[in-house]
Amino acid sequence: LAGQRQALSLLMRSPILDATEALRLGLITAVVDDNALDDAADALVEALRHGPTGAFGMIKRLVRDAPSTTLEAHLETEARMISRAAAGADAQARIAAFLTTGRAG
Numbered sequence: 001l002a003g004q005r006q007a008l009s010l011l012m013r014s015p016i017l018d019a020t021e022a023l024r025l026g027l028i029t030a031v032v033d034d035n036a037l038d039d040a041a042d043a044l045v046e047a048l049r050h051g052p053t054g055a056f057g058m059i060k061r062l063v064r065d066a067p068s069t070t071l072e073a074h075l076e077t078e079a080r081m082i083s084r085a086a087a088g089a090d091a092q093a094r095i096a097a098f099l100t101t102g103r104a105g
Helices: 004-013 019-025 034-049 053-068 071-087 089-101
Strands: none
Touching: 034 053, 053 071, 053 089, 071 089
């Protein structure tokens, strides 16, 4: 996640990182105060639960497979997944909601 240069530095030096430094390096995506942890976790769960779960799966696959595929093959797979996601019921519902309310969710 941090990139090869940072990874080597971290592995060779074994520094103790605080949350701010881990966030700066891209090793974590958020820092939450202990008092707000439950609320932040609940908000994340709700956002993921109400999000486009089919598209989330496609995104995970694209990211997972990217290092082991050619750019051409990756772009072909991405185009197929975008087409499939756009034609799905979830996308159609979100488009309709946006046209009605100006918000997709």
